[in-house]
Amino acid sequence: MPERDRFLQGRLPDESERLGPDDRFDFRCGEDLDCFTDCCGDVSIILTPYDVIRMKKALGVDSSEFLSTYTISPFCKEQKIPVVLLRMDPETQRCPLVGEEGCQVYANRPWACRMYPLGVAQPKAATSAERPFHFHIREELCHGHGKGKTQTVRQWCAEQGSEHYEMMGAGFKELMLHDFWDKGQDLTPQQMDMYYMACYDLDRFRRFVFETRFLAMFDIDEARVEAIRADDCELLEFALQWLRFSLFRERTMKIKPAVVEARRRAASGSESMQERLANSNG
Numbered sequence: 001m002p003e004r005d006r007f008l009q010g011r012l013p014d015e016s017e018r019l020g021p022d023d024r025f026d027f028r029c030g031e032d033l034d035c036f037t038d039c040c041g042d043v044s045i046i047l048t049p050y051d052v053i054r055m056k057k058a059l060g061v062d063s064s065e066f067l068s069t070y071t072i073s074p075f076c077k078e079q080k081i082p083v084v085l086l087r088m089d090p091e092t093q094r095c096p097l098v099g100e101e102g103c104q105v106y107a108n109r110p111w112a113c114r115m116y117p118l119g120v121a122q123p124k125a126a127t128s129a130e131r132p133f134h135f136h137i138r139e140e141l142c143h144g145h146g147k148g149k150t151q152t153v154r155q156w157c158a159e160q161g162s163e164h165y166e167m168m169g170a171g172f173k174e175l176m177l178h179d180f181w182d183k184g185q186d187l188t189p190q191q192m193d194m195y196y197m198a199c200y201d202l203d204r205f206r207r208f209v210f211e212t213r214f215l216a217m218f219d220i221d222e223a224r225v226e227a228i229r230a231d232d233c234e235l236l237e238f239a240l241q242w243l244r245f246s247l248f249r250e251r252t253m254k255i256k257p258a259v260v261e262a263r264r265r266a267a268s269g270s271e272s273m274q275e276r277l278a279n280s281n282g
Contacts, residue, residue, distance in 0.1 A: 019118070019134040021154040027117055028148025035143040037102060041094035045086040045112050047071060049199045050168040052084065053232045054108035055097075062203040070096065073196065080181050082196040086110065111169070114160045117142065118153065122173070168233060171240040172199065180248050187247070194246060198239035202232055205239050219254040 019025070030036065047055075056066035067073075072087045089096050097104045103113070117137045134153050138145060157163065187195065197205050206228070208214060215225065227234040245253040 017135045018121075019136060019153050021157075022152050023134075024150050024152050025117075025136055025156075026146050026148055026150045027144050029116075029144050031102060033143055033147070035141055037094075037098050038141045039116065039139070040098040040103070040113075041088065041092065043088075045095070045110055047084045047086060047110055047200075048165075048169050049172050049202075049236055050165060050233075051110040052200050053202065053236065055105055055110070057232075058105040058108040063201045064204055067201055081176075081187070082192060082200075084196075084200050111162070111165050114165070115157075115162060117145070118156060122177075168236075171237055175199075175240055175243060178244075178248060191247060195243060198243050199236075202235050202239065206235055217255060217259050219256045 052063060052066065052071075055070070056063050059066060059070075061069070067084065070087055071084050073082050073084050075082070086095060088094060095103075103109050117139075118134045119137050120132060120134055122132045151159075197208065209228065224234070224238070228238045241252040244250040
């Protein structure tokens, strides 16, 4: 089993494998190495919502086409939420975006590929004793260990642009670590689709916002409406707030007063009707 998959399935690093920001390691990747692109096959690459934004733009397709063509979303009864994985070629088991010269979307490659050979472990509640940390992934297929310049974890992260990815992933991370998932509640099929759409299929979510009665129901500043119309990153932040409102009943969205009043009147009318029916039956 590839080392990356082993960590994804829950095997956390021990103390000897943990790296701090100023710890050093020696690594490089390049087409002159005999293992070039060997790491791009037979591996489970979990995509984040921001990965999908970057990759679908690089390929010039909308999110729905990207997801149906380049990803899979396996599901089992133990799984609480949808997970999106990069689809490997069914014949070669290699990433379909890798050619002889390397990754075709290298500047927009997924976070997991970008950070390799480092992984990140994230405790649910960071404390002074337990903070997020990096660990070194060593696989036999990779021959770049010990052949590059020695650098710190901090330097590697800066070179890979991980700070921007972490900033864009903060809202999604909060959603994933929410206490709601610890209560043993299962999402309905409709809620699962809501989650998938809002996190990953953003172009479909945009159509949902602008082509239904969504904007007639929620009180949203006009400037923000225009921002989510044009900017995928703004739309993702908005979509995560909508999920917290819809799934967790948090006050991250505001329903328009007129809608609230109409619902109040409808509920009052329904109660009156029930009372009249009860009296007539009595």
